[in-house]
Amino acid sequence: MTTAYQAPAATEPAAAPSPSGLLAGYRPGPEQAFLAGPHSTLLARGALRHVTDPAEAPEALREARRALGGTPLLVGAIPFAPGRPARLFVPAEVHRGGPAAEDPAFLLPARRGTAATGPAWAQRPVPEGPLYAEAVAEAVRRMRAGTGPSKVVLARTLELTAPGGADLPAMLARLIHRDPGGHTFAVPAGGSATLVGASPELLVSRRGRTVVSNPLAGSAARSTDLAEDIRRAAALLDSPKDLAEHAFVTDAIRRVLEPYCEELTVPQQPTLVRTAAMWHLSTTITATLRDPSVSALELALALHPTPAICGTPTDRARELISELEPFDRGLYTGAVGWGDADGDGEWVVTLRCAEAEGDRLRLFAGAGVVEASDPAAELAETTAKFGTFLHAVGLGDAT
Template sequence: MTTAYQAPAGTHADTPAASPSSLLAAYRPGPDQAFLAGPHSTLLARGALRHVTDPARAAEALEEARRTVGGTPLLVGAIPFAPGRPARLFVPAEVHRGGPAAEDPAFLLPARRAAAASGRDWTQLPVPAGPLYAEAVAEAVRRMRAGTGPSKVVLARTLELTAPGGADLPAMLARLIHRDPGGHTFAVPAGGAATLVGASPELLVSRRGRTVVSNPLAGSAARSADLAEDIRRAAALLDSPKDLAEHAFVTDAIRRVLEPYCEELTVPQRPTLVRTAAMWHLSTTITATLRDPSVSALELALALHPTPAICGTPTDRARELIAELEPFDRGLYTGAVGWGDADGDGEWVVTLRCAEAEGDGLRLYAGAGVVEASDPEAELAETTAKFGTFLHAVGLEDTK
């Protein structure tokens, strides 16, 4: 079914929803299309009534759309990592909604999984190369131990993939959903002819009515194909002082940001474990009730961004070190991607496990949280494991 600005799936019992697989089949990469699939709903946005590069103008754009076309308009797209850089947001002319992708039988069929593989011959170029990334981690640790660095910094690296014809994005999205059906899979415009595509495990913030939820992830371990080893790694992560400290940085920061906006704020004392196909993560689900119902999900996302999970702490010192040690521009990576509507509801996830596709190229991103107790080789291995999500999506399985 096609409905402009219909309310979130499930709020109108008499409004049938399209199947997530049919929405993916209808998706065509471009500057005015977006596809978002999450644990609760799937969304396909088409056409642009207005592009928004400054998130501070989002409410204005939504109210203008409400006046001109009625209903409850949405804003979809991505917010960059660095302040002052342009956001890639738009108010779509059409919004098509479906239920959770994990409940669509089409994504469970083995034949569909096989068909989604690209089969292309990709060349790979890590930037920086593994040894140089390990050196950057070691330098960050040296500064922390000397008292001249931040308490935590997230250092990232990229993997440049190139193949004639580039990526088949709908096929990649199908494989990403197959691999982690409970995650947040997305494809949104990234400026010009580029598309940001990914499958993030981390909810930055959602708002439905006055209910606010944030699910920070920090502290990770690679999965193992051996069941006993996989369980051992999960148990070790849950008992790791280094990873528990890294996780505490994030949950404490989110609590401090949300407290002025919320009441009945609930933060569990210890994290639990969540898993993706490639990684174990320490996870805390924070819930709260909004004090002022006029505060939108996007406003909360902007207040929370960047969390220590993707930048570090203190934020300014971590940003400075990232700019010094990372030999590339993050762009939209470690920003936020999602949707928000004119009533203030919305869902924004941290832009992780993602790649930027343009022409023949696909730039993958992966990062690791560095604290004083970090081991450079272990952080390098973590980024390699995180690349696995996308390498699987394009038919590759490993890198250096």
């Protein structure tokens, strides 16, 4: 149903717009956002208020409720580093549809669009592959010497440039085609920039008193050969390095949620989740809130950053990231999503994403580094993760 906080009086509810119809109405800009997930699709337009400090979100939503009634939303993205500005806004109108995975337009074979058939994209990795491998090796050396964190996530970027830049609606359509059950998003990133992506990882959702978190940690690239693909999946489930990396994350999320929740359920063993490019170890954590006044955004801020995107201990991992990564992450590895004035909401980890502005598309990818990590393997993992976007713009491989 299409809503603008206060549903219009009607004798019969209007038919919900299709996810593909909502995407057709999306226009990149500082006051529009598009979010498609396993449960619903959302198009937000117009900004009643911009919010750069998440602490101001509750008051912004109360203001909107007093002015408009209904159940206003907050949408947008939270950055990786503390103290950096969030890119959130209270939209003037919100349009909702069903899950993208149930829209036939996204289940039929994808049509090639202008982003895939336009001019060639020039690629520039930052840092170059060998330098990234050296950073991973340095992190491993410090761990083995006892001077580093137990785990750190090191990322790199791939800058693409082409005249005219990216056709973002067409890119979003291809990202949904590629992983229709994932979390696809396009939100303002400051100025004329847009953050666009397709994250596989749910940080936290809250519906009523029900809380769900689905951490992913431990990954392996998919193969086009079926037998090899199955072998890689089985090896991931049996990998001591990846199981240890995954345990860091699930234990950290359990510890954060315990003070807020009762009936906390954490499966003992991870399962496998697949995207078009990667296999991931996955654990679905479910819980019941003790205090129903705790919002999804409050839970997301308490959980952020998880060891899946930063490391552990958090402070030492952040220090090492700042030292070894030659770029500012910005919104990458933050959280993106929505929360409403009743406290419900859904926030995903900002992964498999890019920042689009003008002729430039800046891709991000990272890998979890532990004492047993192999620099060449972590480099290969980031290369595989870039594949999500490279296919969306008509390119095949990263460097």
